[in-house]
Amino acid sequence: MRETTVTFRSGDHTLAGTLTSPDGDGPAPAVLLVPGSGPVDRDSNHQRMPLGITRHLAHALHDAGFATFRYDKRGVGASTGDWRAAGLHDNIADAARALATLTAAPGVDPTTVLVVGHSEGALIAGALAAAGTPPTGVVLLSPSATRGEELLLWQAAQIAPTLPAPVRALLRLLRTDLVARVAKNHARIRATTTDVARVDGARINARWSREFMAYDPRDDLARITVPVLAVTGGKDLQVDAADLETVARTVPGPVETHVVPDVSHLLRRQDGPASMSRYRREVREPLDPRVVGLVTRWAAAQVARVG
Missing domain, CATH: 3.40.50.1820 (Alpha/Beta hydrolase fold, catalytic domain)
Structure with missing residues (x-):
């Protein structure tokens, strides 16, 4: 080759x-x-x-x-x-x-x-x-x-039941709904204006995320x-x-x-x-x-x- x-x-x-x-x-x-x-x-x-x-x-x-x-x-x-x-x-x-x-x-x-x-x-x-x-x-x-935002919510709904049992137990203990948390983060991302931003404690590619969520x-x-x-x-x-x-x-x-x-x-x-x-x-x-x-x-x- x-x-x-x-x-x-x-x-x-x-x-x-x-x-x-x-x-x-x-x-x-x-x-x-x-x-x-x-x-x-x-x-x-x-x-x-x-x-x-x-x-x-x-x-x-x-x-x-x-x-x-x-x-x-x-x-x-x-x-x-x-x-x-x-x-x-x-x-x-x-x-x-x-x-x-x-x-x-x-x-x-x-x-x-x-x-x-x-x-x-x-x-x-x-x-x-x-x-x-x-x-x-x-x-x-x-x-x-x-559309990107809908896909990310779909992913969260699919992945949540497949997480390891200890992780699922911790989410239940903390009363954390994974889909709801992802949706909340989407609102935070839409509010950003910079290329890179910190969301939910992590430094993310905010501009890509905004464009991806809006893309159909x-x-x-x-x-x-x-x-x-x-x-x-x-x-x-x-x-x-x-x-x-x-x-x-x-x-x-x-x-x-x-x-x-x-x-x-x-x-x-x-x-x-x-x-x-x-x-x-x-x-x-x-x-x-x-x-x-x-x-x-x-x-x-x-x-x-x-x-």
């Missing part, structure tokens, strides 16, 4: 990423890989948890004959800036510049460039596809079709005319698998959706009841081959369609 470090400018910042090139002289079809939320690098790795999602996908897509580009978010890895000060729309702008960089890269066929996004990256992929010059197609992994993915989904593949795990506690039906109804272009049984938000197999407590164990395993197979086969089909 040929891997090259590539930098590009976005606003006042320099972002860095890895371009992988398949064997042969090209030009090759290409895929931009957009990671999820928070301070994650080009491989989707967080300082506290190495998710590896975009790295796994890059290698699988390379083996399928694609060039790929994945990048460090602002203030992470080799990219400049502060991730806490970046808003959702900044992240979309960064991805648009990454897409332009990939499209212009040597050995890339500019007529066949796809975008694959996971979690927040799926929202960003949808926003790019809805823009004036869309990619050839988009893959939405663990996507949401719900359906507005962009309704403007996507290129083919879409949307995939969610059946045990995802961070997005509602039922949102795939909304994606299919809202996108005017061709849509293919899949709910993959026993797969979590991290795109790994999860046995037993759905729980985020298993994440640390899951990241030691590769991505579920059913998810990877859906992505690589669908991407190859788009190349054949364009070709």
